[in-house]
Amino acid sequence: MKTITFSQATLEAMREEMQRDPTVFVYGEDIVRQGGIFGQFKGLPEEFPGRVRDVPISETMIVGAALGAALTGTRPVADMHFADFIGVAFDELVNQIAKNRYMFGGQANIPLVIRAPDGIINSAAAQHSQSVEGWVQNIPGLIVVAPSSPATAKGLLKSSIRQNDPVIFFEHKVLYPQKGPVPEEEYLTPIGRAEVRKPGKDVTIVTYSIMVQKCEEAAMELEKEGISVEVIDLLTLKPLDMQTVVDSVKKTHRCVIVHEAVVTGGLGAEIASQVQEKAFFYLDAPVMRVGAKNLPIAFSSVLEKFIAANQDDIKRAVRSVLYREG
């Protein structure tokens, strides 16, 4: 094992895949001259001349051209700058990329990756702080992944680049400078498989991305209260690995879903529905959701912190499904 940052882990993934396959290329705003706003592309342009490219501020082109490139024999990786800007190119994502294979009867593979830095960071305010996985959850034809650590970032990005389907790669901005252990040897993290981060027997927490570490920390504190929490890191948000979730809930009989995105219409709603459909008679308490309040993310840090879900919210939800005061 070596210890590297999340940002370096994505860089290693890019480098390895670009060395392995000359048809992999990457483009985005400010990735060559700046190295990416979070330094996640530093050094890559020098190693792969012509295959790492700055583009104009043209989101419909950034997303739409990835489809054209993928259909014609290359494996593009398109960087969105901020996940929020997917909104600018929603038709390209929803009506073109997601529908292409199905609508044309499976004529072509669509090996493309949309890298989308998301989440709340440093008072970035309403248009640069969103977690937008809920926007794309309702669209058949997309794969959505969200790593939670340097190791999963590297393994999932490599898998995403090799996938013959469109993948949206949500990478939380707060994670970039964080360090973590990453295997020395080459590895892939499978798409479509959740991982149990911490085994437990009283309550299942289902979470992903930045909230995994917050849930793990909350779980450690809850241990002191005698509560044993199992933390599941989804890693892939679409398709959901409900088997892992349901197996856990059948064991713990209680489920809390935690994400940074707003609660209303979020992934938690889908997971809660599926849990009650598949494990209703195993449940000893209502399934609870923890996420941001149903508001845009405000600028002032007082407001930003209030709107976001925190560890206290997580702990409170866990206690509530155990019918404990909190």
Add this chain to the structure above:
Amino acid sequence: MPFQKKEFPDKFAALSKEDKVGLLRTMVRIRAFESRVEELFLNRRIPGFVHLYIGEEAIASGVMANLSKNDWITSTHRGHGHAIAKGAQIHRMMAELFGKTTGYCKGKGGSMHIADFSVGMLGANGVVGGGYNIAVGAGMSSMIKKTDQVAVCFFGDGASNRGTFHEAMNIASVWKLPVIFVNENNQWASTTPTSFATSVARIADRAKGYGMEGYTVDGNNVIEVYNAAAALVEAARKGKGPALLECLTYRIKGHYVGDPEKYRTKEEVQKHFTENDPIIRYADWMKGKGLIDDAALATMKAEAEKEVADGEKFAEDSPLPEKEDAYNDLFSFSPSEFPEVVK
């Protein structure tokens, strides 16, 4: 409608007699297909929406004669003509319109989503202006793989008002991508005249805003279209970058089959059809040059009609999809691998 003519080198003159006849045959085959599709739709044998290319055949025929199967095109909701000219097979197109499993999209696409990736036809598109960036991406592939493949993006006058036009034209120019933007200005965006909805008289003028060459040709003169496309495709192939080619034409049929067309007179339509039918114009020219006679033209039309009739028979005899086929083709993997995908 006046426009500044650009004299392109007469590459057409150097074509063999066979190739010159081929330009006409493509147009005649498209017309035969579209005419029968119109009847079939009106007889309720084809469901959905159908947008016909009748009267605009010279553009697809003239442009595609400059492309190989390795080149790519993106098409529009009015895409049957592009598909046929690019080399798609009529019987499989017809099967798609019938919603049969033998259709190009196994019955999942229909008229607005005709595609044959095997000949570089990257798809009709139900979203107006949806093809620009796909063509740009194809141009990027050509650049990354260092091939001389060219992408041609067909789009209508209505689509020239989409924002995607701007982003695609700009990047194509900045990166000198091998993409030719072929505008089919048929005067009508559904019920809205081009003159009402478009800020410039000549869509080709918009190329200037992107530092790109832009030309206007008579889109109902297949020779003009051929020569302009020949020059622009050759330049793109040599790495000289993109261009915009506006082809002036007229939408003879309604926006869709069944359109009551209350926004224009029958006389206006009839005048265009009798005076400016691209097939009659080119056939007459060929007759004048002794390249074809009435008997050969009649034979060509009969052959095209037979090909369409055979295609219709093939479509009729083909099986409808099984319900469970709905689960296939969403991803590269089988639904059984990830049951949650199609839960």
